[in-house]
Amino acid sequence: MNEIKSPEESRKSLDRIFRDLTRSITHRDEMSRFWLFILVMFAIVGVWGFIIQIQRGLGVTGMRDYVSWGAYIANFVFFVAVSLIGFLISSTLHLLKIEWSKPISRVAEQVAIAAVAMAGLIIVMDMGRPDRLQNVFLHGRFASPILWDLTVVTTYLVISVLLFYLPLIPDLALLRDRLTGVPEIQKKIYTVLALGWKGNEEQYRLVTHAMRILMILIIPVGLSIHTVTSWLFASTLRAGWDTTIFGPYFVSGAFVAGTAAVVMVMFVYRLRYRLKNYFTHHHFDMMGKLLVFVCLVYLYFNINEFLVPGYKMRLHEGIHLRELFAGGYSRMFWFVQIAGLILPIFLLLFKYFRRPFPMFLISFLVLVASWFKRYVIVIPTMEHPHLPVQNVPDYFKHYAPTSNEIVILLFGFVGALIIITLLAKLFPVISIWEYAHQQGIDKKYLTEKPENQ
Amino acid sequence: MEQNYNTRRSFLKSLGVTLGVAGLGVSSGVLTSCSKVSSVSPEGKIRLLTPGGTLVEVDASQLTPAEMPSLTDNQKRGRLGMEGKSWVMVIDLSKCRNARQCMAACQNHHQLRPEQHHINVLQMQDAEHTAPYYMPKPCMHCDNPPCTKVCPVNATFKRADGIVLIDNERCIGCRFCIAACPYSARVFNWFEPRDAEKYEGVTYNIEANVPQKKGTISKCLFSADLLRDGKLPSCVSACPNSVYWFGDRNEDAVTNGTTKETVSFSKLIRDNGAYTLMEELGTKPRVYYLPPKNRTFPFEGELIEKGHQG
Numbered sequence: 001m002n003e004i005k006s007p008e009e010s011r012k013s014l015d016r017i018f019r020d021l022t023r024s025i026t027h028r029d030e031m032s033r034f035w036l037f038i039l040v041m042f043a044i045v046g047v048w049g050f051i052i053q054i055q056r057g058l059g060v061t062g063m064r065d066y067v068s069w070g071a072y073i074a075n076f077v078f079f080v081a082v083s084l085i086g087f088l089i090s091s092t093l094h095l096l097k098i099e100w101s102k103p104i105s106r107v108a109e110q111v112a113i114a115a116v117a118m119a120g121l122i123i124v125m126d127m128g129r130p131d132r133l134q135n136v137f138l139h140g141r142f143a144s145p146i147l148w149d150l151t152v153v154t155t156y157l158v159i160s161v162l163l164f165y166l167p168l169i170p171d172l173a174l175l176r177d178r179l180t181g182v183p184e185i186q187k188k189i190y191t192v193l194a195l196g197w198k199g200n201e202e203q204y205r206l207v208t209h210a211m212r213i214l215m216i217l218i219i220p221v222g223l224s225i226h227t228v229t230s231w232l233f234a235s236t237l238r239a240g241w242d243t244t245i246f247g248p249y250f251v252s253g254a255f256v257a258g259t260a261a262v263v264m265v266m267f268v269y270r271l272r273y274r275l276k277n278y279f280t281h282h283h284f285d286m287m288g289k290l291l292v293f294v295c296l297v298y299l300y301f302n303i304n305e306f307l308v309p310g311y312k313m314r315l316h317e318g319i320h321l322r323e324l325f326a327g328g329y330s331r332m333f334w335f336v337q338i339a340g341l342i343l344p345i346f347l348l349l350f351k352y353f354r355r356p357f358p359m360f361l362i363s364f365l366v367l368v369a370s371w372f373k374r375y376v377i378v379i380p381t382m383e384h385p386h387l388p389v390q391n392v393p394d395y396f397k398h399y400a401p402t403s404n405e406i407v408i409l410l411f412g413f414v415g416a417l418i419i420i421t422l423l424a425k426l427f428p429v430i431s432i433w434e435y436a437h438q439q440g441i442d443k444k445y446l447t448e449k450p451e452n453q
Numbered sequence: 454m455e456q457n458y459n460t461r462r463s464f465l466k467s468l469g470v471t472l473g474v475a476g477l478g479v480s481s482g483v484l485t486s487c488s489k490v491s492s493v494s495p496e497g498k499i500r501l502l503t504p505g506g507t508l509v510e511v512d513a514s515q516l517t518p519a520e521m522p523s524l525t526d527n528q529k530r531g532r533l534g535m536e537g538k539s540w541v542m543v544i545d546l547s548k549c550r551n552a553r554q555c556m557a558a559c560q561n562h563h564q565l566r567p568e569q570h571h572i573n574v575l576q577m578q579d580a581e582h583t584a585p586y587y588m589p590k591p592c593m594h595c596d597n598p599p600c601t602k603v604c605p606v607n608a609t610f611k612r613a614d615g616i617v618l619i620d621n622e623r624c625i626g627c628r629f630c631i632a633a634c635p636y637s638a639r640v641f642n643w644f645e646p647r648d649a650e651k652y653e654g655v656t657y658n659i660e661a662n663v664p665q666k667k668g669t670i671s672k673c674l675f676s677a678d679l680l681r682d683g684k685l686p687s688c689v690s691a692c693p694n695s696v697y698w699f700g701d702r703n704e705d706a707v708t709n710g711t712t713k714e715t716v717s718f719s720k721l722i723r724d725n726g727a728y729t730l731m732e733e734l735g736t737k738p739r740v741y742y743l744p745p746k747n748r749t750f751p752f753e754g755e756l757i758e759k760g761h762q763g
Contacts, residue, residue, distance in 0.1 A: 057667050058626070059643030065569070068631040068641055128626015128641065128668030132606075135625050139606040146605035146629060237599060237635040237734050385637045386731060387590065390575050391556075392568050 010441045011448070017436055018178060021428040024273045026181055031272075032425070039418050046411025049404050050125055058128050060404045066389050067382040067399035072126040074374040075412050078257065079119035080153070080229045081250070081370065082416075085258025086112020086160050087222030091215040100286045102438065103278055103430045104262065107269065109164040110429070111261050114419035116157045116225075118412045125408055145231045152225040159218045164423075165193075166211050170204075170433040173197035174446060186426070199447035226250045233377070239316035240381035243309075249301040255294035256340075257370035260363035263287050265420060267360040269429050278430055281355060288354030291366070295345045302341065319384050328398075329380045332372055340369020524656055528620065531659030531677070534612030540675055541615070542591065542689070543698035543707055543721055546745035549574065549587040550694050551754060558691030562676060564663050566647045569640045571673035572688050576754040585752045586745035589696065591688065592617060592638040592673035593730060593738030600630035600639065609670065615702075615739050616677050619662050621669040630670060635734055639672045675699075685710050702739075 005013065053060050063070040089108035093101040124130050140147050172194035176187065197203060230250035233241035243249075263284070270279040309317040310325070324333040344362050347353040353362060379399050389397050401409065433446055497513045522530075551574055559571045571591065578585040594617050601609050601617060608624040611617050631639045646665030655664050660677035676686035684690070689697040689710030700707030700718055708715045721727070725743040732738070 057642070057644040064643065065631065065640045066637065068628040126627070128628065129624065132623070132625045135606045135623055139608075139623060141605060141607045144603050144605040144629070146603070146627060232629070235603065236633045238632070382632070386635045387637050388575055388577070389637070391570060391573055396568065
């Protein structure tokens with residue numbers, strides 16, 4: 001925390017902070033309209049693809065009886081993975097009293113909400129009978145890992161939304177009191193959502209207390225959400241999935257994907273909303289170190305996951321591993337391992353690469369590799385069941401997503417980007433009151449009516 | 454001959470007739486299909502096909518509407534299973550010559566597309582220098598079924614008589630059971646099922662899983678509907694080479710589908726060194742295999758996937 005500032009200084013710097021951090025809301029140009037237009041177009045194409053899939057059946061995808069889980073499931077696992085960053089940054093690091101990560105909390109929560117919401121949608125889009133979704137509630141069997149997944153995904157979404165919303169309330173009051181140049185309806189939304197915030201000690205105490213509870217609650221939920229997702233695979237008898245380390249393996253991989261996603265969003269905000277003084281070199285440097293750390297943990301699990309069965313080469317494990325190391329999936333496998341894990345670890349050891357732009361590029365690479373990592377986890381295993389695949393057409397034996405499937409896959413990404421964009425357009429991307437507090441501005445100035453209004 | 458038998462039976466199936474003689478005045482949908490097997494003669498007599506396969510003439514005035522099992526009754530009965538029974542199958546690999554009559558009969562009975570197999574005759578070779586053989590592979594109806602464990606909605610379940618069934622009125626199509634099954638016994642209806650228009654409006658029979666439904670799972674059910682009628686499963690009676698034995702473990706009796714000979718189940722599996730498929734997985738299959746020894750015919754298949762045999 002900086003030194004306590006004088007009243008004039010406080011008011012002035014609060015004005016500046018407010019102006020900077022509400023730029024994402026007030027700033028409107030062709031570029032943002034174009035961006036939203038593109039996203040909405042892609043989303044419409046995705047919905048259209050989904051309608052075709054409903055009408056004609058899941059057969060419009062590349063999936064068949066042997067590879068019966070395809071890229072949709074890989075996509076689902078990817079989004080669940082990305083969403084885990086919310087709990088790492090805004091809860092774990094917070095509870096460890098780490099200061100630098102505080103301004104990143106809200107970005108992490110945006111990413112978490114968008115990703116987990118899309119994960120939920122994607123899994124419905126993968127169902128053969130989405131019209132029977134209610135059966136899960138009417139006839140739910142709690143012995144099925146799908147029920148566990150459903151429970152923790154919804155719980156995680158609720159807690160993430162609350163963790164986004166609670167620290168937003170004082171900001172909403174600021175927006176209600178100070179923001180100009182936005183439509184009346186938007187102001188009304190702020191007024192309603194601010195819940196009549198007055199900014200007295202009692203209210204701050206309540207918010208801090210509630211947040212603390214949520215931050216602790218989200219740790220077991222966050223860990224469960226991806227552990228249970230990994231159990232969808234680990235609970236089967238298939239080579240490549242039938243392993244006991246899948247829980248921590250998935251969780252550590254999730255942090256890699258999520259950290260990369262948050263870095264990318266931070267970089268874009270920094271550029272688009274001119275937040276150079278808020279998402280500083282220091283933040284990127286620290287995120288770079290965090291990425292190296294989580295990559296190292298993930299590397300450790302990867303070595304366990306591949307070296308131990310690779311040493312034994314038991315019949316079915318052997319077939320699976322040969323396919324990954326030197327077979328049809330070797331290019332994808334080595335790309336994932338090298339570009340998504342070894343290269344980032346190596347590069348990010350140098351301070352030069354922990355600057356914003358190199359970090360952005362490396363994160364992009366890591367995120368792409370993370371997606372393919374899930375693909376490489378899901379599909380090769382399904383292509384090699386215990387018994388030979390015979391008496392079926394050739395396209396049953398090898399899986400490749402169809403174009404119809406790809407537009408639905410893209411819908412996941414587009415949907416997540418739309419959610420993130422809307423959240424950034426409606427709410428400050430960094431908590432104003434917390435940032436002001438960190439800058440040594442007393443809370444009492446937050447509730448003052450600004451002079452120039 | 455086999456073919457005729459199956460066509461006739463599936464006719465009756467589509468009529469929804471399980472017991473007794475099909476009658477008039479049930480519903481318009483049934484009547485249309487009735488015309489395929491029955492015709493009204495000028496004297497007011499009606500020709501009908503009995504489930505036994507004989508054509509009979511009955512006075513039209515004597516007819517009473519047959520009881521159509523309602524969907525709810527069907528579902529309830531199908532979930533309970535047949536009391537006191539414990540169905541088992543024994544497959545004699547030394548007899549299988551890859552005739553594939555079982556596959557044809559099964560696809561016919563369960564209205565499957567050509568690429569959908571409830572039973573699949575695989576060409577197997579256990580290790581590099583061991584003899585290849587044909588292995589019919591139905592659902593193992595495991596006593597510790599990995600598939601029913603993972604079902605989120607109890608759409609696939611284990612009955613008291615040992616059969617693992619599917620309820621495609623409830624299945625949500627998540628395909629977790631396909632992922633969980635180590636025997637690749639399950640298939641999915643990726644598109645509208647075969648002859649979907651033809652069977653539209655026909656009451657769903659859970660014990661045969663017909664009509665099939667788009668977006669749901671299907672699998673071998675030991676022809677539970679035929680068992681209820683005191684018959685052998687379609688694949689078992691279709692086999693020309695005496696490969697299949699089927700029966701009740703509680704009675705310790707299995708019947709050969711080709712010769713109709715009935716023997717002691719325990720003696721059969723003891724004398725022939727029977728085994729179950731991948732018993733190391735702990736799934737406890739109800740399908741027993743007799744090893745492919747003393748075969749009097751050559752293996753004519755070609756091994757499709759070298760180095761990938763179970």
